[in-house]
Amino acid sequence: MPHVALVPFTGLRVAEQEMLAFGMSLPGFRERANAISELPSLGLLTLAGMLPENWSCSYHPSARPQDLMEDVLATSPSLVALSALTASVDEAYKFAREVSNHGVPVVLGGLHATSMPEEALNHVDAVCVGDGESSWPQILSDCESGSLQRQYKNTKPFNLNAAPMPRFDLIPKGGVARWTIQTQRGCPWACEFCGASRLLGPPRFKPPLLIQKEIDAIKHLDNSPWIELADDNTLAGRNDPELLLATLEQQSIRYFTENDWRIGEDKALLGRLAQSGCVQVLIGIESLAFGYHGMGKKETHLERIMAAVDAIQDAGIVVNGCFILGADGETDSSIDQLIEFARKSSIAEIQLTLQTPFPGTALYRRLKQQGRLLQKPWSHFNLFDVVYQPDSLTVKQLENGFRRALSGIFSEDVATARTEKRMAIWRRHPSFTKNSSTFRNSEMKDTNHDHA
Numbered sequence: 001m002p003h004v005a006l007v008p009f010t011g012l013r014v015a016e017q018e019m020l021a022f023g024m025s026l027p028g029f030r031e032r033a034n035a036i037s038e039l040p041s042l043g044l045l046t047l048a049g050m051l052p053e054n055w056s057c058s059y060h061p062s063a064r065p066q067d068l069m070e071d072v073l074a075t076s077p078s079l080v081a082l083s084a085l086t087a088s089v090d091e092a093y094k095f096a097r098e099v100s101n102h103g104v105p106v107v108l109g110g111l112h113a114t115s116m117p118e119e120a121l122n123h124v125d126a127v128c129v130g131d132g133e134s135s136w137p138q139i140l141s142d143c144e145s146g147s148l149q150r151q152y153k154n155t156k157p158f159n160l161n162a163a164p165m166p167r168f169d170l171i172p173k174g175g176v177a178r179w180t181i182q183t184q185r186g187c188p189w190a191c192e193f194c195g196a197s198r199l200l201g202p203p204r205f206k207p208p209l210l211i212q213k214e215i216d217a218i219k220h221l222d223n224s225p226w227i228e229l230a231d232d233n234t235l236a237g238r239n240d241p242e243l244l245l246a247t248l249e250q251q252s253i254r255y256f257t258e259n260d261w262r263i264g265e266d267k268a269l270l271g272r273l274a275q276s277g278c279v280q281v282l283i284g285i286e287s288l289a290f291g292y293h294g295m296g297k298k299e300t301h302l303e304r305i306m307a308a309v310d311a312i313q314d315a316g317i318v319v320n321g322c323f324i325l326g327a328d329g330e331t332d333s334s335i336d337q338l339i340e341f342a343r344k345s346s347i348a349e350i351q352l353t354l355q356t357p358f359p360g361t362a363l364y365r366r367l368k369q370q371g372r373l374l375q376k377p378w379s380h381f382n383l384f385d386v387v388y389q390p391d392s393l394t395v396k397q398l399e400n401g402f403r404r405a406l407s408g409i410f411s412e413d414v415a416t417a418r419t420e421k422r423m424a425i426w427r428r429h430p431s432f433t434k435n436s437s438t439f440r441n442s443e444m445k446d447t448n449h450d451h452a
Contacts, residue, residue, distance in 0.1 A: 002078035002144055004169075006048060007068070007095070008041030009088035010061075019190070040171050042180045042230050043083050043110065045137050048167035055140060059170035062091070069098060079143045082124070083110040086195075086358050087382035091124035098123065105148050107139055112378075114199055115360030117151055127151050131158035131185075131200055157201030160185060163210055168217050178256070179218045180230040183211055183244060188233040189260070189285070192295035192366070194322065195358035196232050203237040203292040208247040215251045229257040236260060245247045245276040254431075256280040260298040264308025270315040275430050282320040282351070283309060288341065289334040290327035294362065310346055313318045315431030318422050321347040325405055326398050327356035335401040339408040350409055352381035354402055 039060070048057050050208045058075045062068055072080060080099050084302045096106040096150065109128035113120045117127045128135050131288035134154030142148045159310050168179065186203035187194070218225050235241050248255065254277050261283050263269055273281075283305075286292055291299055309319045323338060342350050357364040358381060367373050372389040380387050390398045408414075426432055 001054055001141075002142070003058070004051070004081055005058050005060055005072045005075050005077040005080045006041075006044040006082060007062060007072060007082050007092075007094070008044050009082065009084040009092040010039065011042055012128055024136060027256045035315065037339060038170075039178065039228070040180055041177055042166060042182060043132055044081060045166040045168065045403045047081065047107045047171060049164035050133065050136050052137075052140065057167070057170070061172075062095075063089075067422050070093070071335075072099070073102060073104075077104055079140070080104055080106045080429060082108045083105060084112055085106065085110065087380075089113075089120075089378050090311045091196055093120075093380075096124045105143065107148070107152075110361060111195055115195075115358075117136050121150055124228040125150075126395070129153040132164075133158045133258065142314055152274060157186075157204060160206040160210075162202045163206050165210075165213060165217060166213075168221055171221075171350050173221075178226045179222065181211065182206065182219070182230045183216045183234060183261070184231050184238070188237040188295040189390075191286075191294040191298070193355060193357070194232075194294075195361050199360050205231075205238060205244075208243045210249065212247050215248075215253060219251070219253075225253060227253050227255040229255060231258060231337040234259055235263060235269075242272070245272045248276040248278075251277070253277045254279045256282070257377075258282045258284075260284065261305045261308040262298070264311040267311070268342055269318070270312060272317045274317055277431065278317055280318040280320060280349070281312065282322055283312075286322070286324050287327040287330075288323075288338050289329040289331070290325065306445070308344070308435055311426045312347065314428065315343055316425060316427075316432070317423050318348045320351055321345070322351045322353075324353060324355050325388060326386070330390060330398070330399060330401075331392050333399065335405055339405050342405075342409045343414055346421070348418055348425055350418070352397075352405060352409055354386060355388075356381055356383050370435055439446070 001417075028376045044059065048059065051057055055335070058072075058077075060068060060072055080096075082092045082096060090350075092108060099106050107126040107128060108120050108124045109132045113127050114129045117129050120127045126139065127137065129151060129156050134156075135152035139148070139152055163182075166181075170386070184203060184205045186198065186201055187196070188203055190198055211269040215227070218227065234244075237257065240242065257278060257280075259281050263273065263281075284298070285305055286295070288302070300383050302422065309321065312319050321342075323342070325335065325338065342352070355363070357367045364373075367388050372391075374387050374389065374395070378386075384402075386395050386402075389395065393401065
């Protein structure tokens with residue numbers, strides 16, 4: 001029986017050791033790092049759900065690299081399938097070369113491989129470009145016949161009506177703080193920095209029945225799951241969200257998702273969102289210094305966004321406000337402005353990252369054309385290291401400004417105040433009374449979504 005070993009290279013990466021040590025000293029940063037590292041690789045688990053009956057598989061999270069090769073080779077794989085983020089792709093390349101030295105073919109997929117297939121082919125036997133579901137059956141068939149092609153690329157976006165059931169049972173027991181499901185793929189906006197919204201095609205939506213079955217499978221493994229919707233923008237582009245919200249409400253779960261701020265201007269929708277079990281939502285406010293291209297109706301003045309944020313939190317849903325530091329026009333003064341705003345803001349959770357030009361984005365193409373990309377390895381493209389020449393600051397000034405912002409925004413007193421804000425907001429949530437202990441425990445599980 002042929003066997004495929006599935007190896008995800010995911011989780012938080014920080015290349016600069018000084019930055020890593022600094023971040024780990026901040027309240028809550030270590031917990032977030034651990035939680036992000038524990039998020040399961042939904043892409044590979046989904047492909048596992050498509051395996052023909054004559055194939056077996058194993059799942060090998062890369063959290064323990066010293067044992068990884070031994071664990072993978074022990075399964076006598078016919079194929080090793082890797083997924084990797086930009087920040088972890090060099091690790092994946094190195095691992096792939098070592099696997100190939102043992103005579104086992106390696107295929108790589110994911111957003112980085114989709115953006116840089118020719119580069120990837122220097123390190124692996126085959127590259128999957130775009131939606132993995134479209135190419136996976138052919139990859140397996142070619143592997144069996146010994147005729148693995150160099151590159152697989154779908155001719156049209158995968159139809160989520162045919163989405164397979166992810167193999168959640170492959171996740172080690174007790175190995176996740178949050179489970180992940182996907183209800184849609186793609187986003188109607190094309191924000192210049194976003195590495196996910198358009199690379200895999202236009203917005204598509206999964207049928208509610210399939211979503212229900214996935215949640216049922218998770219609840220079979222965890223009777224009180226916290227679920228993160230691995231969506232690009234859950235409600236944007238949906239003509240009618242009621243079927244989705246009704247499906248989620250019937251499951252009696254607590255979940256986290258991403259939306260843009262405009263949901264805060266629809267009081268009826270907010271009520272339904274909270275009733276459906278949504279307890280936290282990431283809102284991309286992005287930059288106080290620069291209006292990114294491609295943000296569409298998401299772009300507006302800060303006062304309107306904050307009014308929407310307050311409305312969302314009044315409904316009992318915690319807002320995770322996402323900010324990007326280092327856009328064109330960023331200065332020491334604008335960094336100080338952001339620090340002051342974030343410290344005084346009503347937002348109950350803050351995510352702050354550096355502008356990062358991921359391959360495949362319009363931002364990457366623009367900065368490359370302008371000759372502003374620094375000669376940095378991919379491991380530095382991780383949201384926490386400077387990899388380009390800012391327009392109004394030196395690289396060192398931006399690095400120092402980022403550390404200053406982290407110190408001010410994540411100081412112990414501010415972090416404590418945000419914890420209190422979250423619990424005050426959740427007390428307004430429709431399900432708080434019967435799930436108060438679950439909400440309190442969420443403080444230990446809380447994590448920021450990688451907004452990349």
